[in-house]
Amino acid sequence: MIIETIKQKFYNSFKELDLEAPLMDEIEIEHPKHKEYGDYSCNIALKKAKSYKTKPLKLAKDIASTLDKDNFFAKVEAIKPGFINIYISKKELRDILLTIHETGEDFGRNTQSENSQKVLLEFVSANPTGPLNVVNARAAAFGDSLAKIMNFLGHEVQTEYYINDAGNQIDILIESVEVELNRLAEMPVKEVEGGYKNQYIREVADEILEEEHQSIFRTSEANKEKKIRKYALDGILKRQKESLLDFNVFFDNWISEQALRDKGSVEDVLSYLAETDYIYEKDDAMWVSTSKFGDDKDRVIMKGDGTTTYLIPDLAYHISKYKRGFNQLIDILGPDHHGHTKKLQAGMKILGYDIDILNFIILQQVNFIIGDKKVKMSKREGNIFTLDQLIDEVGTDASRFFFLMRKSNSPLDFDIELAKKQSSENPVYYVQYAHARINSLEKKVSKEGIKFKNFKPEYLKRLRYEEEWNLIRKLMKFPELLVHISATQSVHLLTSYLIGLASTYHTFYQKRRVVNKRYKELSLARLYLCKATQIVLANGLRLLGISAPKEM
């Protein structure tokens, strides 16, 4: 990676100047805001001048003069307060295009084994009580893309969906299906308080009647309940999985809460806790002193009636995560669950686990812009869109892109009309269009009798316009961007990078004609540049789970 190479060269420069070299991490190579300040810049002289008992500008000049001799750079110069501005040589820029073509879909991939982490990424994890909704969809898009990016950078990421198929809500689900079943069979119906009434309930009831006919009503009450439970859980989960597949989202693991409970893990947690000094009885219930470990207050773990609260199975689930030997556990949660993180962390700490590796990403809420009105998506208010509706209405590509345009901890306003528009206002089409445009160039070239296989690297010397260099500079930054995204989990930077890359490309395309049979070498050089751009666009889109169309 370019940025690493530059860092190393700075490090060496200190040696050459007989100065004690700073730590590698202290050398920050940044992207200046203005292009008059170079391709990259460095503020090490400002930061370190004091410790060398010299003036920043003097130090900057010394460093710059050693680096300026290096052919890797076109120019390295020290400026006013003590910045060092770096310009990459034309040869290096041309070589980047060769690298992109050589590595192809692996351009940007990092196989750094030494920093590789084993990561568990859990997301969506909805109750199997109905269709997935748009809040789940934001989590699905974010988690899936983050996993793809981290994997691409050499981490070993597993994605996981935790199925909450046990507990209160499931009992209500079973009753709701039974009500629906009775209604379908025209039998007496007793409504369930707080029961579920979504489309999946009706479909499952339908399915049961179709498969079992009247026999379901003749069997014992216990057997009937067992059957309904199986149909309901399997049926709804199957539908949720289908929606996720339509949304291009894949999970490595599906973990069932019921299965964990069947293994006795809830009892295990209770006995582990009993061995600590942090549980006590009060008001007929059993409490754990999470407040001693950063929680706002202590929590009940066992209610007066002898049943446990949700904290216990959740601790059990997280213990199972720890036992699988990950270096990092990431829970991606919805906005309504952030109150849950402190008690979970406190609980894990009490059980003796290292909570530094347990991280949470809270996705903020989703609002839909319909017409010119903002509609808050809320399950409670019953105005929530399902994921399937979103896919039908807007499509997977546009939806995923829109979900990933904002940083995770900002609320997201989703403009449906804009997402559906097929014009430059819509950033998804803007990016995909750049990719498609390049494809049509290839056709054009062969029509003109220019053969791409005749390309030779020395033709790249024909590139000499600013629009061409700008495009290469943009391409060059793709790998280091991915490193930054992976480290900071800021997936949204990839969407804005792609918009920027598309824009840089469109500018080049408008200004510099690619195909011209009178200048075959130039045509091939530019085509080579275009195809490098196409590779990077495709790689970026693929990491976002979005298609890269060849024609539009």
Add this chain to the structure above:
RNA sequence: GCGCCAGUAGCUCAGCCGGAUAGAGCAACGGCCUUCUAAGCCGUAGGCCAGAGGUUCGAAUCCUCUCUGGCGUACCA
């Protein structure tokens, strides 16, 4: 009350482990198609980075306080 997140251009937002002139995209206004996809390009305009203090050579960025909005704060999951 307490906690978390946010407050940057008319709108939606980047930038936030401090750096040099605060950036995009929409919307507005004015241009560009007899030549590779105009689903495109170019230009103009638009800002006391919510407010007040502090830290420093230097603050949108870090600290404190205030104001505004969202969410959370269960013996629900």
